[in-house]
Amino acid sequence: xxxxxxxxxxxxxxxxxxxxxxxxxxxxxxxxxxxxxxxxxxxxxxxxxxxxxxxxxxxxxxxxxxxxxxxxxxxxxxxxxxxxxxxxxxxxxxxxxxxxxxxxxxxxxxxxxxxxxxxxxxxxxx
Numbered sequence: 001x002x003x004x005x006x007x008x009x010x011x012x013x014x015x016x017x018x019x020x021x022x023x024x025x026x027x028x029x030x031x032x033x034x035x036x037x038x039x040x041x042x043x044x045x046x047x048x049x050x051x052x053x054x055x056x057x058x059x060x061x062x063x064x065x066x067x068x069x070x071x072x073x074x075x076x077x078x079x080x081x082x083x084x085x086x087x088x089x090x091x092x093x094x095x096x097x098x099x100x101x102x103x104x105x106x107x108x109x110x111x112x113x114x115x116x117x118x119x120x121x122x123x124x125x126x
Contacts, residue, residue, distance in 0.1 A: 015091065021051040022090050026080060028054040028067070035059070046071060049079035050094075051086055070119045078115025085111055 028047075038048050039057040047054050047067055054075045058065020067075070080086045086093055100109045107124040116123060 018051065018090050021053075024052045026052050026054075026076065028056065028072070028075075030056040030059050030065075047075055049075045049086065051090060052080060054080065070121055074115045074119035074121060078118040079111070082114070082118065084114065 034055055035057050038045070038055060042048065042057070045057055046065055047056050049055075054067075054072075056065050056067060078085075082088070085097075089096065097109070097111050100111055104110065106112060113123060
């Protein structure tokens with residue numbers, strides 16, 4: 001019974017957090033704690049889109065972390081404002097994306113392919 005209670009509390013907190021996050025304005029920023037964490041977790045990435053935020057993985061002024069115009073379109077229009085991704089499915093999209101990542105990997109992830117197509121980037125899979 002205690003596990004059910006914990007699951008209900010966690011689900012309630014998650015729903016409240018996502019509802020709050022989706023009311024926030026879209027922001028692109030570097031975070032002193034989360035950015036280095038994601039940089040270690042996702043080597044080779046420049047930014048990550050979460051709900052209404054694009055978190056830069058390198059501090060301002062670092063040439064490795066310069067987000068190009070296509071990169072901004074990829075993150076903003078391809079992920080955050082896309083009704084097939086964050087804009088349309090803010091509660092379930094993290095789980096959908098993670099499942100696609102496990103099944104296909106980053107290069108063949110259908111959500112990444114869609115964002116690349118929107119940004120006019122070259123496709124990575126044949």
